[in-house]
Amino acid sequence: MARSGLERGLIHVYTGDGKGKTTAALGLAFRASGHGLKTYIIQFMKGKRNYGELLIARKLSPNLTIFPAGRDQFVNRRSPDTVDIDLAKKGLARAKEIIKEGKHDLFILDEINVALDYKLVDLNDVMDLIKNKPAKMEIVLTGRYAPKEIIEAADLVTEMREIKHYYKEGIASRKGIDW
Amino acid sequence: MARSGLERGLIHVYTGDGKGKTTAALGLAFRASGHGLKTYIIQFMKGKRNYGELLIARKLSPNLTIFPAGRDQFVNRRSPDTVDIDLAKKGLARAKEIIKEGKHDLFILDEINVALDYKLVDLNDVMDLIKNKPAKMEIVLTGRYAPKEIIEAADLVTEMREIKHYYKEGIASRKGIDW
Numbered sequence: 001m002a003r004s005g006l007e008r009g010l011i012h013v014y015t016g017d018g019k020g021k022t023t024a025a026l027g028l029a030f031r032a033s034g035h036g037l038k039t040y041i042i043q044f045m046k047g048k049r050n051y052g053e054l055l056i057a058r059k060l061s062p063n064l065t066i067f068p069a070g071r072d073q074f075v076n077r078r079s080p081d082t083v084d085i086d087l088a089k090k091g092l093a094r095a096k097e098i099i100k101e102g103k104h105d106l107f108i109l110d111e112i113n114v115a116l117d118y119k120l121v122d123l124n125d126v127m128d129l130i131k132n133k134p135a136k137m138e139i140v141l142t143g144r145y146a147p148k149e150i151i152e153a154a155d156l157v158t159e160m161r162e163i164k165h166y167y168k169e170g171i172a173s174r175k176g177i178d179w
Numbered sequence: 180m181a182r183s184g185l186e187r188g189l190i191h192v193y194t195g196d197g198k199g200k201t202t203a204a205l206g207l208a209f210r211a212s213g214h215g216l217k218t219y220i221i222q223f224m225k226g227k228r229n230y231g232e233l234l235i236a237r238k239l240s241p242n243l244t245i246f247p248a249g250r251d252q253f254v255n256r257r258s259p260d261t262v263d264i265d266l267a268k269k270g271l272a273r274a275k276e277i278i279k280e281g282k283h284d285l286f287i288l289d290e291i292n293v294a295l296d297y298k299l300v301d302l303n304d305v306m307d308l309i310k311n312k313p314a315k316m317e318i319v320l321t322g323r324y325a326p327k328e329i330i331e332a333a334d335l336v337t338e339m340r341e342i343k344h345y346y347k348e349g350i351a352s353r354k355g356i357d358w
Binding site for chain 2: 006007008010012013014016018019020021022023024025026027028029030031032033034035037050051052053054055056057059060105106138151154155156157158159160161162163164165166169171174175176177179
């Protein structure tokens with residue numbers, strides 16, 4: 001599993017209201033690590049709860065690192081708590097470092113589209129991350145409500161469209177499947 | 180990471196023409212393994228090429244097993260080679276065993292919708308798998324062209340809709356990202 005890196009890094013967006021955005025990004029990280037690529041994931045608006053991905057990430061260490069940049073609490077979209085804004089800003093600061101260091105092949109900004117929609121982070125800052133990315137770094141942005149500027153900048157955009165979801169049948173989020 | 184299993188297993192379908200179907204299933208397997216759940220993946224119409232997921236699966240062993248039920252060659256949709264039909268039938272036979280054994284929490288039938296569309300496997304056989312699944316087993320079926328019978332039987336269906344794809348810009352499938 002010698003690490004050869006990517007020849008050229010592209011930009012992916014996984015958006016829409018259906019299940020599969022974060023999980024697709026996690027699957028990419030998992031696959032990439034099979035080829036010795038190094039992945040860094042910043043999870044916006046998520047804390048350090050015992051998410052399956054956090055529990056298993058160390059198994060793929062040092063090829064996979066996850067940085068939680070939120071807390072597991074309801075965020076008020078109309079007037080977000082300063083705690084939530086501060087945590088998102090820490091995530092953004094870490095993102096700038098990752099871009100600057102350029103040591104990772106795959107960089108996943110999980111739920112950043114939602115953080116943008118909630119105005120926890122600023123679109124100009126995210127566009128700067130994309131513009132300044134190292135040529136060989138692949139960037140993945142997930143979350144509903146991807147703004148058109150990000151969609152325009154992307155090389156690949158998939159809309160995960162909800163056709164059916166068991167949440168609507170009253171089945172709650174389940175350990176091992178939803179987190 | 181004690182294994183407690185799911186209380187109730189549901190049925191997911193990831194279909195549509197966009198990127199993210201197999202990767203979402205892989206992400207689910209990755210997350211599930213964090214909680215000690217056991218996943219079995221049968222990859223229809225895929226062989227033993229050095230896919231990232233095959234290379235890394237052993238890291239999650241014994242929580243993740245991947246069974247390739249195809250070969251990495253073009254399949255003629257109008258008249259599939261008997262080799263391809265036989266490999267898919269072997270996958271189906273293995274699937275029946277997994278359902279019967281009931282030892283796994285998450286069972287992924289990757290690209291089975293395409294195998295159905297190519298008539299490598301029969302819809303009645305796949306519907307039987309679903310009907311006979313152990314109550315606590317979660318089943319995930321991926322691939323374009325999911326037939327309506329499977330969509331009706333599912334608890335969750337996401338359509339991965341291609342908004343943009345770099346393949347259309349002439350960028351070929353890349354190691355670590357696409358396989």
